Amino acid sequence: MITLASDFGSPYPAAMRGVVCSRTDARIEDIAHDFPRQDVRAAAFWLREVVPYFPPATHCVVVDPGVGTDRGAVVVEAGGHRLVAPDNGVVVPTARRLADGEKFAVWDLAYDDEALASSTFHGRDLFAPAAATVHDVEAVEDLERCSPTDEWVDLTFPEPDLGEAGATGEVLVVDDFGNAVTNVPGRVLNGRDAVTVDDQRVPVRDAYAERPAGDRLVTVGSHGNVELAVNQGRGDDAFGVEVGDAVDLAW
Amino acid sequence: MITLASDFGSPYPAAMRGVVCSRTDARIEDIAHDFPRQDVRAAAFWLREVVPYFPPATHCVVVDPGVGTDRGAVVVEAGGHRLVAPDNGVVVPTARRLADGEKFAVWDLAYDDEALASSTFHGRDLFAPAAATVHDVEAVEDLERCSPTDEWVDLTFPEPDLGEAGATGEVLVVDDFGNAVTNVPGRVLNGRDAVTVDDQRVPVRDAYAERPAGDRLVTVGSHGNVELAVNQGRGDDAFGVEVGDAVDLAW
Amino acid sequence: MITLASDFGSPYPAAMRGVVCSRTDARIEDIAHDFPRQDVRAAAFWLREVVPYFPPATHCVVVDPGVGTDRGAVVVEAGGHRLVAPDNGVVVPTARRLADGEKFAVWDLAYDDEALASSTFHGRDLFAPAAATVHDVEAVEDLERCSPTDEWVDLTFPEPDLGEAGATGEVLVVDDFGNAVTNVPGRVLNGRDAVTVDDQRVPVRDAYAERPAGDRLVTVGSHGNVELAVNQGRGDDAFGVEVGDAVDLAW
Incomplete structure (x- = not known):
């Protein structure tokens, strides 16, 4: 194939x-x-x-x-x-x-x-x-x-900054649904019900539909990374982010 | 397959x-x-x-x-x-x-x-x-x-209202050409040369190209339903309709 | 197949x-x-x-x-x-x-x-x-x-006008990158380092990346025709052309 x-x-x-x-x-x-x-x-x-x-x-x-x-x-x-x-x-x-x-x-x-x-x-x-x-x-x-050859061009993704009080990462890609996929590993959300993104508390949920249509959530995408999303809407617009933007999460 | x-x-x-x-x-x-x-x-x-x-x-x-x-x-x-x-x-x-x-x-x-x-x-x-x-x-x-199981979620399309003087239906989908596909069965157009859509007479034609480029027509789409269309243009724009809008046809 | x-x-x-x-x-x-x-x-x-x-x-x-x-x-x-x-x-x-x-x-x-x-x-x-x-x-x-049958509809592309001092052609298509593909054969660019397009000198290059990102170039596309392009940008916008527009190249 x-x-x-x-x-x-x-x-x-x-x-x-x-x-x-x-x-x-x-x-x-x-x-x-x-x-x-x-x-x-x-x-x-x-x-x-x-x-x-x-x-x-x-x-x-x-x-x-x-x-x-x-x-x-x-x-x-x-x-x-x-x-x-x-x-x-x-x-x-x-x-x-x-x-x-x-x-x-x-x-x-x-x-x-x-x-x-x-x-x-x-x-x-x-x-x-x-x-x-x-x-x-x-x-x-x-x-x-x-x-x-050992002489090839490498490519790595930026490492997120993971701390006691939160995590700082970056938007790696935005998918066709508008979900903003960050480089922050999803495990940082374990056991959390909400996180602060840019000074606002946002619910952490397993599924988009656990929020009313149009409402923001933070979730773990299918790639295992933290994702900024909106149920039946575009996360990139709602969070005002695009590829390359920094994302600050506070617990 | x-x-x-x-x-x-x-x-x-x-x-x-x-x-x-x-x-x-x-x-x-x-x-x-x-x-x-x-x-x-x-x-x-x-x-x-x-x-x-x-x-x-x-x-x-x-x-x-x-x-x-x-x-x-x-x-x-x-x-x-x-x-x-x-x-x-x-x-x-x-x-x-x-x-x-x-x-x-x-x-x-x-x-x-x-x-x-x-x-x-x-x-x-x-x-x-x-x-x-x-x-x-x-x-x-x-x-x-x-x-x-007999306990599954059903889905049906809305029934159109078919009368002596006309039909009232709904736009089910708009295709990539901009054709607005209604739930009204195409047979209601049999033998008609024109119908009134929102107070305007619009020609009924078998083919888009039977109208000049840019002109509106009502036709029967490949799905067998009444379609609001424009030859070489977008029917949804020309008729001012989108998915879910009511469509009133009068004979 | x-x-x-x-x-x-x-x-x-x-x-x-x-x-x-x-x-x-x-x-x-x-x-x-x-x-x-x-x-x-x-x-x-x-x-x-x-x-x-x-x-x-x-x-x-x-x-x-x-x-x-x-x-x-x-x-x-x-x-x-x-x-x-x-x-x-x-x-x-x-x-x-x-x-x-x-x-x-x-x-x-x-x-x-x-x-x-x-x-x-x-x-x-x-x-x-x-x-x-x-x-x-x-x-x-x-x-x-x-x-x-010998009675079929023919289709030919317009012939460019090739002269000593330049060439006049037409934009045939614009590809998804925004490259404006003309009907002028690429061989007219042989040995040239720049050509005049609409009164401006534009570099002739073999590869998009031979120009800084955002800069215009004239190149020979993969189809063998002259193409108006921008490295990592849209040629149609930068040259202000769309399908059917005339393109004047002067040596």
Whole structure:
């Protein structure tokens, strides 16, 4: 199985799909093609939350603001999965999650920029064909163009500041429902009925519907992090936050 | 075959897809993941219009404003199809349509809320795994966690008021083209060349393009209901209606 | 393999998918369902850029402002691919590209408007079932309802005006990134470091990221045409252009 993920919107992913179908009979499943545009960190977050639910597969990921520059391309193997992506860290948190504390392997994927059909669409011209090849090969090290490397671009999420009296974190992503997902681990809410967010007490609840429609709550999202939410409404609007904003929680 | 339908937008459905792929080799097809957010009735309408075109399959439907509360989960069997969904009525009109006047079977799908990985994403943690199981089992009654029930949440669409001089109905949904789909059956337009909508005569036509671009018409949509439309424009804007609004038609 | 492409948004394409699944075991891949609404030329452009990357397949295309009128339906065979679409030119540029200078074959696909379930959704009632049939048949000429024809609606893109001192073209489409794709062939930029667009010098670059974030550039897109772009921004906004606008480039 090959999965495809990008920030391409439509219809560019169809060209990637065509390229993959032309080269392998592998089943294709989409992860998403509407990751926030050119936001490597947001894509890295969502991939880490979604990819581990798949059975071992080759995941072709293209969120690539550096397309056409000298940024490299990588193949990563972790937990039985293979990831093919630009070397900008976008698949690193996923690899760490899949490796589950073990080491994961990274190869530099060599390519000749001049030989590609375009300098603006490596999803179609570099990553999709590479993913088909990586999927079909027995072992990644059998590919001549793949060289083991320790020189890859890392990506980590900011650490929250956890204290006795509260926690300070950051909004990592906002989902389509408007839930503002922070980097604060959900366990800090254990046993609490409410927390103070920006000087206002807000109920802590397990489910959105435990609050009246339109009312704010703080909850633990499906990713295990603290989430600022509104039942049947948008948490980002109600809390006045967007990606990258600091979030102060006081007990 | 397993189909997936939700109001999750992106990328949450990919986690459901991963869960299904991890548990069964069944082919997966998407129905839609952009149903109007938490609008159970709208999803129920669209599912009724779309699901019957599929060959017998297991349909996993998650439009679930009550996620994490004590609302139940159901498995429904009708016309050779199986439906797995929250017990909020979202699949009931589809089941009725599939059953075509016959009875359909409903099982309560038992689950342990405490044992699920999240209280906010039952699509991933409850319904997707259940759909894989329901798909693969010979008979639903073979599943220990499924108990036949007559106590399920019903959902019906409002009945229009059909008279000699006209009809009064309601806008059930607005599609992506802006066509306002009512609950008035299309047969009331038989033989009519125009009807009065809100004191204005509007032509009745079989095809959008039978009117100049930008002009209003009343037509019978692909679902068989009366639709307020504009050729190459948005009917909801031109008629000033939205979901839930009353629509008065006079002959 | 059957691919589906339309301007239907959601959830109408699911009905087409169901119809296809009911009639054939062919694998289904989506090309796109969010082509600019009822914009036959834009869809024709994108299809020409995407379809050739697929292995030989049957492509069901429905961008169909004339649905329900007396416009015809066609089956086209070119380069081992089959295309099923309304006779409005939407698949003609694709057929020309696939045929690569050779002739391509066109059949009129007969249908009985009165016998269809709707006059507004031929994607579901005419084209999807026809695509399943066309996919499964050995030779298109074996289908009784297909008659060879030379009377089909053509569609060509406007020719740019290429001169010694510059080029005048037109914006054909704007992609989801905001890149304004013109009809001017990319080769005119060979060896140039900048061009004048509307009296302003704009750098010519191979990659978006060769400019600071937010800065304008002129580049050759993945389709081989001149593109007005902004690194990590929208070219259409920055250059003040939309589909159909003239673009003057001076060397």
